[in-house]
Amino acid sequence: MKSFSNSELPEQLYTAADCRDIDQTVITSGAVSGYELMSRAGQFVFECMQEKFAQAKRILILCGTGNNGGDGYVVAGLAKQAGLTVTVHATKPPTTQDAMTAREFALQQQCQVVDIQSGCDLSTELDQADLIIDALLGTGVDRAVTGYLAELVNSVNSSSAPVLSCDVPTGLNSDTGCIMGCCIRADLTVSFIALKAGMFTADAKVFCGEIRFSDLQVDEAAYQGREPRAKLLLASSFKSTLLPRTENAHKGTTGYVAVTGGTPGMLGAVLMAAKAAYRTGAGRVKVFTHQQHASLLALHCPELLTECTDGEFEFEQFQSIAIGPGLGQQDWARKLFAQVMQANQPLVVDADALNLLAQEKQKRQNWILTPHPGEAARLLGCTSQQVQQDRFAAVQNIVDQYGGVCVLKGSGSLIAAEGRTVRVCYAGNSGQATAGMGDVLTGCIAGLLVQGYRLFDAACLGTWLHAAAADSNAATNGKIGMMATDLLDQIRIQHNRLHAN
Secondary structure, eight states, rough: OEEEGGGGGGGGGEEEHHHHHHHHHHHHHHHOOOOHHHHHHHHHHHHHHHHHOOOOEEEEEEOOSSSHHHHHHHHHHHHHHOOEEEEEESSOOOOOOOHHHHHHHHHHOOOOEEHHHHOOOHHHHHHSSSSSEEEEOOOOOSOOOOOHHHHHHHHHHSSSSSSEEEEEEETTTTTOOOBBBBBOOOSSEEEEEEGGGGSSSSTTHHHHHHEEOOTTTOOOGGGGTOOSSSSEEEEGTTTTTOOOOTTTTTTTTTTTTEEOOOOOOHHHHHHHHHHOOOOTTTTTEEEETTTTTTTGGGHHHHTTTEEEEOOOOOTTTTSEEEEEOOOOSSSSHHHHHHHTTOOOOEEOOOOOHHHHHHOOOOEEEEESEEEOOHHHHHHHTTTTTHHHHHHHHHHHHHHHHHHHHHEEETTTTEEEEEEETTEEEEEOGGGGGGGHHHHHHHHHHHHHHHOOOOHHHHHHHHHHHHHEEEEEEEEEEOOTTTOOGHHHHHHHHHHHHHOOO
């Protein structure tokens, strides 16, 4: 079986409905039976279990009534064959024929199978286990997890044992990445057939842990004609879009960026954006900022060109304009915003420029909007909680209403444009939860635009470089205490590494 871990997952991400359809296509074609697919899934889980949790001898498996529970029964039988101590707790007997067959297999191997009574406290058994395997719901969750099942989920999360989830952690919406009431927090999620889009955004990274995947030897024909809901951004994603730098390049050919913003007290925001534009490869960067501190920028970065502005400036010479970092929403900012909105060049719009856009809605095709959930909510006239409930819908709604490209930031940033498959950036980490990260991303993308990248490609590459830089920094120094400026040198390293491969 072809299998993949976090660093080498396939790009294509599907909905739960698509995954079920692929399953049925394979089964109805007669190529593989449902139970054979279940056996392959169980075998893959068992192999991952042996590799990741080699010291585990006492295995407690929680099985639901559907085929996800069937996977668990197969694992139970294989673990018993391997001489491990196995206990299966089932919420109810299986409701599908394949799962019933899997349960019989587990019983034939002398596994202890106990049907849980509602209200039964398993906390002692959970704490005594070396490993808990979650085979309760998988992609089958379509409403909030409540009642005894919720109590069981919370008991699993309170136990000291590591957790392996089959296909998708119980309680995670595999289409949106949202938690349906409560969710099992897995250390390892072993997924099959097709990766689910909701495993890579919103709350998913907290609950999925490490992800491993196998196609279970499903023939490629089963996937044909199915457009994935999204695609992962991987280092390999840029092979066809990466633009080479010729040896005779000079600052006039590598692009000229304008960065606009920096109301009094917000000098750092435009400085970080401007530096990031340089670190991604822009030839020249000029900052248009408030007269209070325009002269200070050269002290922090002598490579920058600077000009103070009262809200007006000449912008014809620039190949891209970034607006928003440290902009504010005062009269000076509004005047600058109105001026930039008249430009014909590609724009990168962030921070308070997005808040001003939400107040003065307009639509254009040659800009990249980079909202976090709060800014996205203001653009859409809803709450940030509603944005997070379905990030895929939110990013597409912003594109529909405002045009261009949208990067919806957050854990599992999404990049969308009309007619393009949504991209998901699974790189990045919680160290980025500090001020200034968005300013650096704005500069990254603006710096790529002036080098000739198309809007969607620049948004994807800039988002990935920003996230990969954060991961590299965290690998060396840890996540806690990371600052936005820590990413600047790593952005350069990651970009050059892509070109070298």
